[in-house]
Amino acid sequence: MKQALALRHVDFEDLGTLAGVLEQRGYHIRHADPARDDLSALRREEPDLLIVLGGPMRATDVAGYPFLGEEAQWLRDRRAAARPSIGVCLGAQVMAVAAGGDVAPMGLNEIGMGTVSITPAGQGTLLRLLADAPVLHWHGDGIALPAGEVSLASTGPCAVQAFELSGHQLGLQFHLEADLDRITEWTTGHAEEVAQAGLDGKVIAAAAKAQAQAMKAASEAFFATWLDGLPA
Template sequence: MKTALALRHVHFEDLGMLEPLLQARGYQVRYLDPAVDALVADAVADASAADLLVVLGGPLGACDEALYPFLAAEQHLIAQRLAQGRPLLGICLGAQLMARALGARVAPMGSKEIGFGALTLTEAGRESVLAPLAGVPVLHWHGDRFDLPAGAQLLASTAQCAQQAFARGPAVLGLQFHLELDGRNFERWLVGHCCELAQAGMDPRSLRADAQRCAPALAQAAQQVLGRWLDGLEVCASGAVR
């Protein structure tokens, strides 16, 4: 059975809708929590051996290793995976850590981008696995941004954040936005991030209503995006075997 290992920073920001999709494609899904699970030799070996590594989001900054030392070990693990050229998906913080491992700058935007909004797909994005997201509001929840890594293709942007998604070959995909949202569990996000919402002056009632309206279309698009990306990985793998 194929294996998918997800690095999770807070429990409510899990694989969401992506987990049953991966399981339906024959993946055994496991979680590793870098904040409490030491990233020692066995964990690094697991990450290296996994058919797919997913680095999820969280309220930390990608450059906060002085405050949260485990991030240094996680950054090293991601850099190793990138050097191997094996399938890697990063979401929000995960994409920022990937960008930093590829030598790109990660820095605060000076404002928060929180809420549902559609992406502007680049020409490359319209021809990529993200094509089903055209016109579909996705969930944004971040205050940092990354520069486009060298050798990567920019796939999407928003007015507030120019770098929303990048690909580096068929096996590496970084998403600043949250494709994985399971609308049935969105209340956990509102509770878990209640202090951030209050500081940003945002009303959880508006976000809750937007989630009820947008989550079904996002889930359908997410299934298409992930399916296309996994199909591409299988084509590459079969080509490598031949």
């Protein structure tokens, strides 16, 4: 059985609807929490798929969160070995940093339901499946990709919403995986961030629940197609 390992930084920022897609494709899912689990021990298992999930810390704050440096090295090693990886939000930022890019504050928090614009470079990729699809945005940092890499999707505040790197690495700044039926866990867990952004958690939750089924359908179709395209 294929092995998928998810690095989870916050309990409610989990695999969400992606879990069902992985199970349908024969993956056995394991979770690790980098703040308390020894990543160096887990590296030896070389999972078939690594998913680095979201979190509130900055991807470059290795001094405050040393495990972020370990995650970046793991992603570099996996890219060199062409072992597939997915980075979501913080995970995408760590993926970009590991490849030689950077992250920096955008000057605002992009939080709530929205869409992404598919860039010309993204039109010929699987990102085209997400044109007009609802997605959940929840971040305040933006990605600067390394030289030679291009953004596949964007929004007004954020030029890099998606990218792909060699070695089967997919980075998504937005949360396509989130189970919106559990959105109140997000609005409660990130209540201070929501308040600082001048937003209303109840409004965010209502919009998310109204689009839960549409985003789940888009998520399942996108991730299934991406997984099916991986080498055997």
